[in-house]
Amino acid sequence: MDKNKIEAIRLKTRRRLLFTGITLVLYFSYVVLNYTSLGSFIRQPIGDSLITGSLVLFPSLIVIFIALEVLFLFLNSRGDSI
Amino acid sequence: MSPVEYFHQKINVFSRRTKMNSIASAIVSGLALVLFAGAVGAAGSIEGEIETQPLNPVAIIMFLIFVAATLGISYWASRRTQTSQDFYTAGGEITGLQNGTAIAGDFMSAASFLGITGLMYLGGYDALVLAIGAFAGWPIMLFLLAKRVRNLGSFTFTDVVSMRLDRKPIRLVAIMGTIVVVLLYLIAQMVGAGKLIQLLFGLPYEVAVISVSILVLAYVTFGGMLATTWVQIVKAVLLLIGVTITAFLVMVQAGFSFDTLLLAATENHPQGRAILAPGVLFDDPIQIATIMVSMLFGVLGLPHILMRLFTVPTMQEAKKSAFYASIFMGYFYLTLIIIGFGSIMVVYNNPDFFDSNGKLFGGTNMVAIHLASAVGGDLLTGFMSAVTFATILAVVSGLTVSGAAAISHDLYAEVLCDGKPDPKKELNLTRITTIVIGVIAVFLGILFQNENVAFIATMPMVVAASVNFPILFFSLFWQGLTTRGAILGALVGLVSSVVLIVIGPQVWVSVLGFEEALFPYNYPALFTMPLAMITTWFFSVSDKSARAVIDRSNYHELLIRSEYGPDDGELAVAKH
Numbered sequence: 001m002d003k004n005k006i007e008a009i010r011l012k013t014r015r016r017l018l019f020t021g022i023t024l025v026l027y028f029s030y031v032v033l034n035y036t037s038l039g040s041f042i043r044q045p046i047g048d049s050l051i052t053g054s055l056v057l058f059p060s061l062i063v064i065f066i067a068l069e070v071l072f073l074f075l076n077s078r079g080d081s082i
Numbered sequence: 083m084s085p086v087e088y089f090h091q092k093i094n095v096f097s098r099r100t101k102m103n104s105i106a107s108a109i110v111s112g113l114a115l116v117l118f119a120g121a122v123g124a125a126g127s128i129e130g131e132i133e134t135q136p137l138n139p140v141a142i143i144m145f146l147i148f149v150a151a152t153l154g155i156s157y158w159a160s161r162r163t164q165t166s167q168d169f170y171t172a173g174g175e176i177t178g179l180q181n182g183t184a185i186a187g188d189f190m191s192a193a194s195f196l197g198i199t200g201l202m203y204l205g206g207y208d209a210l211v212l213a214i215g216a217f218a219g220w221p222i223m224l225f226l227l228a229k230r231v232r233n234l235g236s237f238t239f240t241d242v243v244s245m246r247l248d249r250k251p252i253r254l255v256a257i258m259g260t261i262v263v264v265l266l267y268l269i270a271q272m273v274g275a276g277k278l279i280q281l282l283f284g285l286p287y288e289v290a291v292i293s294v295s296i297l298v299l300a301y302v303t304f305g306g307m308l309a310t311t312w313v314q315i316v317k318a319v320l321l322l323i324g325v326t327i328t329a330f331l332v333m334v335q336a337g338f339s340f341d342t343l344l345l346a347a348t349e350n351h352p353q354g355r356a357i358l359a360p361g362v363l364f365d366d367p368i369q370i371a372t373i374m375v376s377m378l379f380g381v382l383g384l385p386h387i388l389m390r391l392f393t394v395p396t397m398q399e400a401k402k403s404a405f406y407a408s409i410f411m412g413y414f415y416l417t418l419i420i421i422g423f424g425s426i427m428v429v430y431n432n433p434d435f436f437d438s439n440g441k442l443f444g445g446t447n448m449v450a451i452h453l454a455s456a457v458g459g460d461l462l463t464g465f466m467s468a469v470t471f472a473t474i475l476a477v478v479s480g481l482t483v484s485g486a487a488a489i490s491h492d493l494y495a496e497v498l499c500d501g502k503p504d505p506k507k508e509l510n511l512t513r514i515t516t517i518v519i520g521v522i523a524v525f526l527g528i529l530f531q532n533e534n535v536a537f538i539a540t541m542p543m544v545v546a547a548s549v550n551f552p553i554l555f556f557s558l559f560w561q562g563l564t565t566r567g568a569i570l571g572a573l574v575g576l577v578s579s580v581v582l583i584v585i586g587p588q589v590w591v592s593v594l595g596f597e598e599a600l601f602p603y604n605y606p607a608l609f610t611m612p613l614a615m616i617t618t619w620f621f622s623v624s625d626k627s628a629r630a631v632i633d634r635s636n637y638h639e640l641l642i643r644s645e646y647g648p649d650d651g652e653l654a655v656a657k658h
Contacts, residue, residue, distance in 0.1 A: 002642065009645045013559065019225040027218045030211070031374060034360040035367040043359040050344040052359045058210050058419070062412045065221045069405050072225055076401075 012076075019072050026061060033057060140464025141282065148316075148472050152301065155312045159305030166495070166508045169306035170237040170487045171392040176311055178399035182406025184311045185390050187318030187476060189216050189381075189407075190414040195325060195421075196470065199450035202422025203429070206347075206357025208364045209422060213415040215374050219381030220411060224404035227382060230558045230644040232391045232400035238484075239388040239550065240492045243557045246636035248565040248629055250497055252553075255572045257492045259549040260385040262576070264485040265526075267386075267542040268519070271481065272527030275474040281444055282451075282467045291527040298478045299520040302486070303513050307393055310479040317472040322414065324454070324466050329417040331457035332424030340420075347423040350430035357426070369603060376607035380543030383550030386484035397647060425453045432456060478523065486515040541583055548575035548610040552618055558644060561637040564622040564630040571618025578613050582606035 033039030034054055042053035163169055176184070194216065201209030235241035240256035272291055279290035301309045336343035348355045353362050364370055381387065391400045429435055435443055435452040443452070451470075455463040490512040495503035549572045556563040556571075583589060585600035603609075622630070 002638075005642050005646065006638070009641055012645060016225050017559075020222050023218065023221045023225065027214070027374065027378065028371070030214055031367050031370050034211075035365065035370050043361070045355075045358070049341050050348065050355065050358060051340065052207075054207055054359045055419070058207075058214060059416055061214060062217060062415060065218060066408055066412055069221050069224050069408055073401065073405060 015072075015075065019068060023065060023068060026064060030057065030061060138282075138460060138464050138467060140460045141467035142464075144464050144468035145283070145471055148320075148468050149297065152297075152309075152313045152316065152472075152475070155316070156301045156305040156309040159309035159312065163304070163306040163308055166491065166505060166512060167237070168308065169509060169512050170389070170483065170491060172306065172308035172311055174393060174395050176308075176393040176399075178394055178402025179406050180311065180315055181390055181394050181399070181403035183318045183410060184314040184393075185387065185403055185407035186410035186414070187314040187321070187473075188387060188390075188480060190318060190321060190411050194414070195321065195418070195466075196447045196450050198415075198418050199422050199425050199453070200446035200448075201363065202418070203425045203446055203449040205363035206351065206353065206423070206426070208360050208362055210415075210419070211360075211364065211370060211373065212377075213418060215377030216381070217408070217411050217415055218374075219378045220404055220408040222378070223382060224401060224408070227388075227554070227558070228391060228400045228404045229397045231388060231554070232394070232397045233644050233647045234558075234640065235392055237389070237392055237491050238487050239385055239554055240488070240496075243553045243568070244496070246557060246640045247563070247568055247633050252565055252568055253492055253497050255569050256550070256553065257488050257497075259383075259545065259553075259572060259576070260488040260492070261485065263383075263385055263542045263546050263550070264481050264488065265522075266545070268478070268481050268485070268523050269526045269530055270542075271474065271478050272523050273530050275478070276527055276531060278474065279471060281448070282470060287531055288528060291524055291531075294474060294478060295520045295524045295527075297475055298482055298523075299517060301475070301479045302482045302520075303516045306512075307389075307483050310476070310483050311390075311393060313472075313479055314476040317469065317476045318410065320465075320469045320472065322410065324462070324469050325414060325417045325421060327462060328450075328454050328457060328466070329420040329424070331462075332420050332428065332453070335428065335457060336424070343420065343423055343427055347426035347430075351426050357423075368608075372603045372605040372608040375611065376543045376547055376605035379547035379551045379607060379611055381546075383546030383554065384542070385488065385546075385550065386480045388550075388554075389484050389487065390480075421450065421453065424457075425449045428456045429453055482516055482519050482523075485519045486512050489515045541579070544579045544583060544605055544607045544610065545576060547607040548579045548614045552611065552614045556615075556618055556622075557640075560622075561634055562622050563618065563637075564625040564627075564633040566625045566627065566630065567618045567620070567622025570621045571614045574617040575610055575614030578610040579606060582610060 033042045034057070042057060045052050046056065159172075162173070165173075167173055194213070198209050198212055201212065231239065231242050234245055238260070240253055240260065243256050244253045272294065275294045276287045276291040279285055279294070280287050283290075285293070301313055305312075332343070336346065344358060348357060351357050356362050391403065394400050394403055429442075429449055429452045432452075434456070437443060442448070451463060451466055454466045458465075490508055494511055495501065495508050552575060553568050553572055556568065582601050583604070583606060586604050586606065587599040587602070588604045590596050590599045590601075
């Protein structure tokens with residue numbers, strides 16, 4: 001019984017770490033894209049509007065983080081008890 | 083010189099300083115504001131002599147209504163607070179939605195509202211780094227900690243970290259981490275609260291500090307976590323209503339066109355279109371990274387936030403708490419984009435908000451209140467001022483509960499009484515501790531009233547990230563952790579955090595008056611957290627003691643309980 005539980009927990013732990021890793025990569029992409037030369041393109045206005053890529057990045061990250069949470073909760077609620 | 087010219091000049095000077103990489107105080111002020119509700123004293127513009135605002139009767143009436151309502155809540159909560167469990171965790175009867183709102187309220191503070199708006203007014207986009215920093219801890223809280231912490235603990239995060247390790251020494255270390263974070267946080271809160279209330283309501287500083295403490299004691303001593311949570315919920319809802327109305331009224335003025343809003347803002351601001359992208363206030367990626375690491379991992383180690391995971395009945399509700407907190411905070415920070423640029427559009431050229439010397443009334447931290455006044459008149463100004471006061475009360479209440487739990491539960495009940503305290507004595511001690519913390523808060527608030535507390539406001543997040551988070555993370559996710567490794571890692575995290583903050587610009591230069599800082603960054607968690615983790619790892623893997631064998635063997639059962647919950651059977655490891 002414990003062996004099955006441990007195996008299920010390992011799967012869950014991998015999922016936890018994967019989601020955490022994705023979040024951290026996205027989080028620190030905010031520094032890389034906004035404050036290094038790698039992201040110079042994102043600081044430009046989009047088309048004819050005044051809205052810059054940086055301004056889009058901020059709400060996008062918030063929405064993506066929330067979407068990741070929804071996905072995480074969905075995966076956890078699907079078909080298993082833990 | 084016109085008010086606008088004066089401010090343009092001020093901004094230009096500020097920008098030149100920025101380019102010389104001398105923006106530490108602005109960053110510290112902003113971060114302090116964002117993270118420490120009410121810690122406005124940390125912000126340069128509310129340091130020293132306070133220029134009080136004209137008394138706003140609407141604000142006073144709304145404030146009195148809030149106080150009456152929250153005292154009513156405390157009375158109701160006091161009738162339900164009969165045991166220590168009721169006191170620490172509201173009897174575990176808070177729902178995920180309620181708890182998520184309260185958690186969001188801890189971060190979605192009026193100080194975030196004032197601080198981020200003030201920084202956006204100064205430099206536009208750059209201020210949003212503080213919002214993303216405060217927000218991003220919550221997804222990770224959900225992914226990594228919410229369920230496991232909820233399943234393993236009972237009242238505090240110390241319960242979790244002591245479960246598989248040698249209880250007494252690891253509890254003492256975790257209690258030390260909690261007390262350091264709570265006290266430092268409390269100093270920043272009380273000084274900020276005193277100055278902010280002085281500014282908003284025209285009360286003398288000492289009266290403001292004592293008033294905050296008396297109200298908090300009334301909430302916490304009688305109503306415990308239940309009252310604290312409901313006060314936080316009421317405040318969070320009021321703040322959400324306030325920012326929604328303010329943002330809506332700004333968009334009305336901009337004809338519901340975001341482009342028009344940005345155009346008006348760039349035309350008003352001396353930096354023009356530069357405010358729509360990063361680089362006006364901050365331009366050093368390492369400095370930004372240090373702030374972001376401190377904020378993200380600091381959130382994951384704050385004892386009064388982790389404690390909220392135990393106020394819900396199940397781990398499902400704990401996960402919901404983290405999710406709802408994210409939703410509310412995400413919405414709040416999105417509205418701040420409109421409010422921030424709206425403040426530049428509406429307040430920048432408005433002479434109503436500048437004195438005869440061209441100085442903005444109350445400094446830049448009052449920009450959000452001025453914006454509320456410009457778009458919503460006295461009613462909205464009064465509402466937002468009252469919500470600001472409410473924020474301070476709510477956050478200080480949460481800190482007080484957390485500090486009281488560290489002493490009465492973690493130290494008295496678990497260490498001194500070996501986990502078998504007399505419940506009545508424990509509850510009485512909790513209430514006495516609450517009063518003592520309230521008195522200490524007043525004392526510290528008055529003692530530090532003329533000090534630059536910005537450096538104090540930086541410490542709790544850095545200490546939480548460097549001491550509490552590594553122990554918590556390793557105890558949940560690494561079998562190899564031993565008591566020796568955890569204790570040494572925590573001590574190295576604590577000492578290195580304090581030393582690097584002291585030799586950093588905010589203390590070494592701004593407080594101690596030296597020419598140049600020995601360490602270039604204000605928020606050393608980028609360095610101290612990995613140092614603490616490496617120390618923990620090294621002294622754990624090299625630990626060959628008998629205790630280390632027990633610590634490692636305990637992990638298996640802890641892991642099962644952390645995912646399946648306490649109902650899966652009594653955890654044998656807790657007895658070691």
